[in-house]
Amino acid sequence: MLVYLSQRLLMMIPLLIGITLISFVVIHLAPGEPTDMQTDLNPKSRVDMRDRLRERYNLDKPLYIQYGLWMKQIVTLDFGESFAQDHRPVLEKIGERMPITILINVLSIVVILAVAVPIGILSAVRRNSMFDRGTTIFVFLGFAMPSFWLALLMMDYFGVRLGIFPVAGLKSIGYDYMSPGRQYLDIAHHLIMPVFVSAFGGLAGFSRYMRSNMLEVIRQDYILTARAKGLSERVVIYKHALRNALLPVITILGLYIPGLIGGSVIFETIFAIPGMGKLFYDGVMMRDYPLIMGILVIGAVLTLIGNLLADISYAMADPRIRKG
Amino acid sequence: MRFLFIILFFLLAGCEQQQPVVPAEGDAAKAAHGDTFIEASIGEPTNLLPVLSSDSASSDINSLVYNGLIRYDKNLQLEGELAESWEISEDNLSFTFHLRKDVTWHDGAPFTSADVLFTYQMYIDPDVPTSYAEDFLQVAKAEALDPYTFRVTYEEPYAPALGSWAISIHPKHLLEGKEITKSPLSRSPIGTGPYKFAKWDAGEKVELLSNPDYFEGQPYIHRVVYRVIPDTSTQFLELQSGGLDLMGLTPIQYKTQTDTPASIRNFNKYRYLSFSYTYLGFNLTKPLFQDKRVRQAISHAINKQELIDGVLLGLGHVATGPYKPDTWVYNADVKRYAYKPELSRTLLAEAGWIDSDGDGVLDKDGEKFAFTIVTNQGNDLRSKTAEIIQRRLKEVGITIEIRVVEWATFLKEFIFTGNFDATILGWSGGPAPDQYNIWHSSKTAPRELNFVKFSNKEVDELLESGRRTFDQNERKRIYDRFQEILAEEQPYTFLYVGKSLPAVAKRFRGIEPSPAGITHNFIKWYVPASEQKYNR
Numbered sequence: 108m109l110v111y112l113s114q115r116l117l118m119m120i121p122l123l124i125g126i127t128l129i130s131f132v133v134i135h136l137a138p139g140e141p142t143d144m145q146t147d148l149n150p151k152s153r154v155d156m157r158d159r160l161r162e163r164y165n166l167d168k169p170l171y172i173q174y175g176l177w178m179k180q181i182v183t184l185d186f187g188e189s190f191a192q193d194h195r196p197v198l199e200k201i202g203e204r205m206p207i208t209i210l211i212n213v214l215s216i217v218v219i220l221a222v223a224v225p226i227g228i229l230s231a232v233r234r235n236s237m238f239d240r241g242t243t244i245f246v247f248l249g250f251a252m253p254s255f256w257l258a259l260l261m262m263d264y265f266g267v268r269l270g271i272f273p274v275a276g277l278k279s280i281g282y283d284y285m286s287p288g289r290q291y292l293d294i295a296h297h298l299i300m301p302v303f304v305s306a307f308g309g310l311a312g313f314s315r316y317m318r319s320n321m322l323e324v325i326r327q328d329y330i331l332t333a334r335a336k337g338l339s340e341r342v343v344i345y346k347h348a349l350r351n352a353l354l355p356v357i358t359i360l361g362l363y364i365p366g367l368i369g370g371s372v373i374f375e376t377i378f379a380i381p382g383m384g385k386l387f388y389d390g391v392m393m394r395d396y397p398l399i400m401g402i403l404v405i406g407a408v409l410t411l412i413g414n415l416l417a418d419i420s421y422a423m424a425d426p427r428i429r430k431g
Numbered sequence: 432m433r434f435l436f437i438i439l440f441f442l443l444a445g446c447e448q449q450q451p452v453v454p455a456e457g458d459a460a461k462a463a464h465g466d467t468f469i470e471a472s473i474g475e476p477t478n479l480l481p482v483l484s485s486d487s488a489s490s491d492i493n494s495l496v497y498n499g500l501i502r503y504d505k506n507l508q509l510e511g512e513l514a515e516s517w518e519i520s521e522d523n524l525s526f527t528f529h530l531r532k533d534v535t536w537h538d539g540a541p542f543t544s545a546d547v548l549f550t551y552q553m554y555i556d557p558d559v560p561t562s563y564a565e566d567f568l569q570v571a572k573a574e575a576l577d578p579y580t581f582r583v584t585y586e587e588p589y590a591p592a593l594g595s596w597a598i599s600i601h602p603k604h605l606l607e608g609k610e611i612t613k614s615p616l617s618r619s620p621i622g623t624g625p626y627k628f629a630k631w632d633a634g635e636k637v638e639l640l641s642n643p644d645y646f647e648g649q650p651y652i653h654r655v656v657y658r659v660i661p662d663t664s665t666q667f668l669e670l671q672s673g674g675l676d677l678m679g680l681t682p683i684q685y686k687t688q689t690d691t692p693a694s695i696r697n698f699n700k701y702r703y704l705s706f707s708y709t710y711l712g713f714n715l716t717k718p719l720f721q722d723k724r725v726r727q728a729i730s731h732a733i734n735k736q737e738l739i740d741g742v743l744l745g746l747g748h749v750a751t752g753p754y755k756p757d758t759w760v761y762n763a764d765v766k767r768y769a770y771k772p773e774l775s776r777t778l779l780a781e782a783g784w785i786d787s788d789g790d791g792v793l794d795k796d797g798e799k800f801a802f803t804i805v806t807n808q809g810n811d812l813r814s815k816t817a818e819i820i821q822r823r824l825k826e827v828g829i830t831i832e833i834r835v836v837e838w839a840t841f842l843k844e845f846i847f848t849g850n851f852d853a854t855i856l857g858w859s860g861g862p863a864p865d866q867y868n869i870w871h872s873s874k875t876a877p878r879e880l881n882f883v884k885f886s887n888k889e890v891d892e893l894l895e896s897g898r899r900t901f902d903q904n905e906r907k908r909i910y911d912r913f914q915e916i917l918a919e920e921q922p923y924t925f926l927y928v929g930k931s932l933p934a935v936a937k938r939f940r941g942i943e944p945s946p947a948g949i950t951h952n953f954i955k956w957y958v959p960a961s962e963q964k965y966n967r
Contacts, residue, residue: 139838139840139843157878191477192477192483192485192486193618266668267668267671267672275668275674276636281965375661376662379635379661381475381634382634385634
């Protein structure tokens with residue numbers, strides 16, 4: 108096991124270098140440079156100003172040297188300074204945005220699991236019943252509905268017309284003057300709509316997955332055995348079938364790990380939530396290379412770790428994999 | 432006739448207000464301190480050191496935190512801010528500013544001429560990555576004569592220079608000898624302005640509190656909050672739910688979505704011309720557009736009022752040149768291009784373009800009259816404008832293709848390389864009339880702003896003398912002639928000037944619409960004590 112683990116870890120290094128190299132080249136292929144946003148079509152800016160800025164950011168050097176310089180920094184875990192006008196360290200900017208993105212993603216996964224797993228089980232057990240068809244329509248509605256549209260409708264109805272939920276943002280204007288307890292409630296109040304919208308779209312995938320897993324498991328011989336033993340249907344489904352049907356979910360959860368830090372631009376923009384998606388998007392629009400690379404590297408590392416964790420935990424949970 | 436036109440003009444262009452603010456009777460309308468004003472911006476401010484930032488969110492905040500030596504008043508004339516008065520030397524080469532003696536920085540330190548000198552040195556420092564050095568590189572000598580007198584001398588008379596001293600003055604005692612880009616002031620600024628920085632929640636909001644020691648008196652509104660709300664639909668919903676107190680509306684929001692009883696009860700809407708215009712610019716190096724008659728014909732073939740009605744829902748004004756119609760420099764007596772398709776066809780025929788094969792498209796020497804309009808993605812108004820123009824030009828026999836391209840690619844592959852036929856773009860200007868960078872024939876290098884390659888000897892001379900002349904009457908004469916030539920030559924078809932359409936929560940009083948907009952007297956806005964919404 109230890110050998111396997113260290114092999115996998117070692118394999119990650121060339122993979123990571125490859126990822127950064129490709130990302131670095133690709134983002135530099137896009138036309139436009141960070142300095143352009145400050146100087147292009149700006150009547151107050153002179154052309155030589157642009158050269159001065161380019162020199163400052165090493166943009167006048169060949170690409171491979173730029174990559175080398177970046178690599179030299181990154182191996183010491185220095186992600187560099189943003190090219191944006193705030194000139195702040197990339198890690199600081201990412202650090203600011205990360206917690207809220209993770210919070211919303213975790214909450215939404217919890218909601219998805221809490222709703223989709225029971226739906227999946229019941230749909231499988233009562234296959235083709237009214238419940239199965241009704242929930243299928245419901246979850247696919249969520250899947251098909253554009254999240255920005257749903258968000259705007261909810262904001263208009265619950266925020267403007269009924270006035271029971273705040274339209275957007277994370278905190279009320281008076282947040283700083285509230286007691287700590289009220290502050291938690293205030294944030295929770297602001298999070299209800301965003302979490303609902305982001306979970307609603309994810310229900311379909313999980314519940315259908317759960318349903319098909321469950322259907323497959325129910326057909327297995329050991330379920331027949333369990334039933335033949337005279338176990339109650341409850342025990343058969345929730346003890347024997349469910350445990351086996353849940354196994355592949357571990358893999359999916361592992362694949363979710365990089366997704367935890369990836370926000371959705373549209374969603375964050377609509378709800379005015381300062382998350383990773385918007386940060387990355389703005390970085391791309393401004394050609395803020397250090398920031399883009401920083402987020403990509405963190406995302407790549409998390410993806411690789413997520414895969415590894417999924418494999419390991421799968422092996423731990425399922426003896427068949429370990430022995431095979 | 433002329434008189435009538437002027438009246439009409441003011442009706443159309445002056446600052447109109449939907450519902451005049453009628454102050455309520457008695458105590459309710461008395462000016463009172465307190466309450467919070469909430470605004471939104473699409474992007475997060477980048478940097479609260481004005482020397483380093485060029486985005487509008489930062490400059491909105493900076494304009495309340497910092498002061499300049501001078502500023503534009505509500506009628507767009509220069510007036511003193513940190514400078515009590517100023518003198519211009521006989522030879523027009525040096526300005527002497529007499530500074531106010533009652534100004535302190537937000538940390539209590541006194542403001543002196545050393546701060547002004549330091550600010551100037553910082554702007555021209557090659558290690559400071561600012562995009563605003565140009566105006567200050569023309570300075571030959573800057574000196575602090577005594578703590579309250581600052582003199583700056585130029586190598587040659589340079590009229591735009593005076594307006595350039597409206598830049599924010601930075602505190603020397605906090606920035607001197609430090610690396611500017613690493614200064615903590617970029618996240619928590621210290622200025623001399625009416626509001627003090629209080630708090631910045633990254634990605635969420637910036638809060639300012641009124642400065643009780645402000646030299647023009649403490650502002651009435653106690654707290655100002657800038658929320659970051661990237662989506663304009665969300666902003667609009669926030670406005671309706673009371674989460675915002677001011678928002679610039681789109682024409683459709685102004686016309687049809689804010690006439691509900693609730694909106695009328697809660698908001699005052701204003702409208703005034705904005706400092707920007709939209710144009711169809713021709714690449715003058717292309718043989719197609721070298722004949723002036725062709726450009727004039729295109730201008731006659733486009734119905735500008737139709738564009739305003741269709742694209743801006745009537746909330747705009749026909750543009751005749753590069754200046755905003757309610758400023759002193761604007762010349763209303765230039766050649767105008769009314770919608771006259773007949774005249775357009777005649778002009779095109781004179782230039783040799785006729786439909787000889789009867790297919791509905793003009794041709795000359797076997798070439799069809801066809802060209803492509805490029806514009807940038809993300810500006811709906813521009814692509815709609817292009818489509819309406821496409822249809823109108825088809826009626827006179829010109830085929831147009833439209834290409835909408837992402838901004839960076841648009842600039843790099845089309846505009847700066849001169850690889851385009853015509854483009855729809857807009858310019859935003861300020862109150863200063865200098866247009867040297869856009870129209871002078873020397874400004875045609877790649878990345879410079881005269882990308883249509885307009886070259887006219889007389890215009891060059893006018894622009895140069897406009898920069899050297901300080902007398903406003905004389906300048907008016909120069910820029911009037913400049914506008915006449917542009918109107919005659921039509922290097923652009925000037926299309927329309929849009930309107931700013933702010934909505935402000937009704938509890939705010941003291942708003943005075945003027946050519947400069949509504950926020951020029953923000954520190955005098957107030958909410959009567961009985962209507963205050965936030966008590967902290």
